[in-house]
Amino acid sequence: MRPTLEQLMQTVHCVKFPARWAEIYDNVMENFEQNGCPLTDPAYYDDLQERYHAFPQYLEVYKQAATAVAKSESLARVLALLVASLSDPDHAWGDAKAFSAPKTADGKPDLATDMLTGLAICCQIPYQHKLLTGWGLPEDVILRSVQVLEKGVSEYAKRHGGAPGYHLLEWFQRNIFGHLYRIHRLEIEIFANFSGRAKIFRNSKGEHVALAHDIVLHQSGRALGCKNCEDEARSWLADVRENDTVWVGYPYDDQGLVKPTTVTLSKKEWQLVLEYGDPIVSLHIPADGRLDATAVDETLAMTKEFLKTYFPHYAYKGFYCGSWLLDPQLATLLGPDSNIARFGKRFAPLTYKSDGNAVFGFVFLKPDPKEVDITTLPENTRLERALKAHYLAGQCIYEVKGYFF
Ligand SMILES: CC(C)(COP(=O)(O)OP(=O)(O)OC[C@H]1O[C@@H](n2cnc3c(N)ncnc32)[C@H](O)[C@@H]1OP(=O)(O)O)[C@@H](O)C(=O)NCCC(=O)NCCS
Numbered sequence: 001m002r003p004t005l006e007q008l009m010q011t012v013h014c015v016k017f018p019a020r021w022a023e024i025y026d027n028v029m030e031n032f033e034q035n036g037c038p039l040t041d042p043a044y045y046d047d048l049q050e051r052y053h054a055f056p057q058y059l060e061v062y063k064q065a066a067t068a069v070a071k072s073e074s075l076a077r078v079l080a081l082l083v084a085s086l087s088d089p090d091h092a093w094g095d096a097k098a099f100s101a102p103k104t105a106d107g108k109p110d111l112a113t114d115m116l117t118g119l120a121i122c123c124q125i126p127y128q129h130k131l132l133t134g135w136g137l138p139e140d141v142i143l144r145s146v147q148v149l150e151k152g153v154s155e156y157a158k159r160h161g162g163a164p165g166y167h168l169l170e171w172f173q174r175n176i177f178g179h180l181y182r183i184h185r186l187e188i189e190i191f192a193n194f195s196g197r198a199k200i201f202r203n204s205k206g207e208h209v210a211l212a213h214d215i216v217l218h219q220s221g222r223a224l225g226c227k228n229c230e231d232e233a234r235s236w237l238a239d240v241r242e243n244d245t246v247w248v249g250y251p252y253d254d255q256g257l258v259k260p261t262t263v264t265l266s267k268k269e270w271q272l273v274l275e276y277g278d279p280i281v282s283l284h285i286p287a288d289g290r291l292d293a294t295a296v297d298e299t300l301a302m303t304k305e306f307l308k309t310y311f312p313h314y315a316y317k318g319f320y321c322g323s324w325l326l327d328p329q330l331a332t333l334l335g336p337d338s339n340i341a342r343f344g345k346r347f348a349p350l351t352y353k354s355d356g357n358a359v360f361g362f363v364f365l366k367p368d369p370k371e372v373d374i375t376t377l378p379e380n381t382r383l384e385r386a387l388k389a390h391y392l393a394g395q396c397i398y399e400v401k402g403y404f405f
Contacts, residue, residue, distance in 0.1 A: 002029050003074075011074045012102035012113065017081075018095040024084055032080040039079055039119050040070035052146050054125055058153045061164045062122070065115035075112050078102060082120035089127065093177065096170040114165030118152055121169055121176070125149070128176045135178060137310055144182050145175050159367045180284070183303050185295040189282040190307070190314055195322070196350040196401045197223075198252060199240045200274040201265055208405075209265060210348060211249030212238035212258040213276065217351075221257030227356035227396050236260070247272075255328045256349025256400050273317065274403060280320040281307070287362070291325075291339040296346075318405045321347055324358035326400040333386040340383070347402025356396030359387055 005025045009017055038044050042063035048054045055062060069075045085095035101117050104110045125146055132142045149172055156165035174180035180189045197215035202208050216237050218229035238258055240249035247265045250258050274280075281303065285291060300319070307314055326349055331341035357369035363383060366372050374392055379385045387397065 002033070003077075008074060008077055012078050013105060014078065014100060014102045016098060016100035018085065018091075018098040020091065020095065020098075021081060021085070025081070028081050028084045029077065032077055037076050037080040037083060039083055039123060040066050040076050042066045045122065048122055048125055052125055052129055053143060054122070054146050055150055056147050058150050058164070061111075061115065061153060062119065065111050065119055065164070068110075068112035069116065069119065072112055075102070075116060079116055079120055082117065083123045086120055086124050087127075089177075092124065093170070093173040096173050099169070101166070101169065109160065109163040109165070111164060114156065114160075114163065115153075116166070117169040118156075118166030121149055121152070121166075121172055124176045128178070132178055135310065137178075141181060145178070145180075148172075148175055148182065159361075159365050181306070182286070183306055184299040185289075185291070186299045186303075187284040187286055188303050188306075189284060190311060190316070192280055192282040192320070194274055194276060194278045194280045194317070194320055194403070195352075196274075196320070196403060197238075197276065197352060198274075198350050199247070199249070199272055199276075200318075200348075200403065201247065201270040202273045202405075203269050203271075208273075208348065209263070209270070210252040210350060211240045211247065211263070211265075212252060213240045213249065214238075215258070215352070217250075217258045219260075221253070221259060221351070222398070223351045223353045225353040226351070226398055227354070228394070242267075252348070252350055254349075256326075256351045256402070258351065273405070278317045279315060280318050280403070281316045283319060283321045285321075285323065285325060285343075291343050293339065293342050296343060318403050319347075320401070320403050322352075322399060322401045324362060324397050324399050326402045327397045328400075329390075329395075329397060333390060334382060338382075344402070346404050348404065350401045350403070351398070352401050354399040356398050358399045359397050363387060 005021055045059060045062040045066060049059055069079055086092045102113050104113050129142060129146060132145060152166040152168055152172060153164055156167035157163060174189060179191050180187055197213055198210040199213050200208055200210045216224040216235055218224045219234035220229055222229045224235045238250040240247055245267055248262050251263050252258055325340055326344045326347050328349055330344060334341055360366045360369040360372050364377055374388060377388045379388055
């Protein structure tokens, strides 16, 4: 008998799913009851391997997971729903965002449950391949974009004691829709918008000033609501004001904090070069190997060439990164010559509301920051030791937004 959508989601312990599923549910279930879901057949993945070389490492994991899902009617129904969502380019990304992966009742590993989103995203590979081919991208770039989807398996395993599963269905939509590319040491994201709460101005000498815009600041100059900056006393809303001749606003300092006194910029001398919503190239740092400064320089040069060749109409205004790696405190904790500090130094930092938890996921690989006991964190590297001491002292590393031109 067909369960209701709510019953189905309860059965697989899925706490969040797209509201839109209420509309498509009956059709998708009718189709499932008549034809099953092709992604529960291991041969589906052999076919993807043959056509796109999609699985350099984990083909067997995908096939075993598909066989396991085939034995669970509930999971197979959810897979059919996910496939209906992801096969529709108009809704795929939004639905992926609105969906939280199913869990087992006792939280124990289960291949079928934990790999469900990994199986589902495979239905997007033919679309992705066609899109990137149609854009005229070289074969090696397309191959890398397809094969990177498998990384969700290793990223999950890293965070779950080696058990296979799939991490970040929504993140990988960037690859599916051709927004994210691996270039040498970094991943670059295009069709992204600047989200810093600032207007950035340049003068004829090439100097830049960032004025805070549309952000409420804590008295310390950090975004109000950041960890340890929650009290509203002497907080203020910073906005850039302008008339015919000047812009007036609160500038960011070199630590990414906003100063409490305003500056005035003459429109004769200064030009607005970047503001919220502008197109930018967002840089992401995959966790494979060190962040050598030369490799980053090479990557930036290659990125400019890549964009000039394949996306000549993408009129980006600058480079951007939002990361814990940009917190200027790291230069003090690790020394200014560390790769992390040198990477951060490329960017002009901007505070934003940050819970200060990113390092638990990215450095200590904890799936849930709320469950972290700081006293038990490892101290194998300089970073781990410095972070542990920093958090034990009640401090934290903030996620910071940064830009350069
Ligand atoms: C970004 C990254 C590649 C930098 O590594 P790196 O080049 O080794 O950085 P540094 O040279 O500045 O490291 C200084 C020290 O911290 C250690 N360290 C750096 N990153 C570490 C990490 N993620 N986990 C544990 N230790 C780390 C280094 O081993 C070194 O310590 P050591 O001298 O005792 O060996 C690394 O931190 C990483 O892989 N991070 C995960 C990915 C990530 O966070 N991406 C951004 C998401 S927003």
